Amino acid sequence: GCTVVLKPSEIAPFSGTILAEILHDAGVPKGVFNLVHGDGRVVGNALTSHPEVDLVSFTGSTAAGIEVART
Numbered sequence: 001g002c003t004v005v006l007k008p009s010e011i012a013p014f015s016g017t018i019l020a021e022i023l024h025d026a027g028v029p030k031g032v033f034n035l036v037h038g039d040g041r042v043v044g045n046a047l048t049s050h051p052e053v054d055l056v057s058f059t060g061s062t063a064a065g066i067e068v069a070r071t
Helices: 014-025 040-049 062-070
Strands: 004-006 033-035
Touching: 004 014, 014 033, 040 062
Parallel strands: 004 033
Antiparallel strands: none
């Protein structure tokens, strides 16, 4: 099946934490939803350049979007 890795903005990380709590309480199996906090340049680069990541969906600035597209 498909899994999800969410890296919320480091400026507003709590929305991701709340979503993780909701999914946990709903009984979503471990490993289906994964939350990673951190700086966009470090964590985002690791996610977008990882060979096992098949798809990246991005919301943010144009400059960051260009960097995501490059990696």
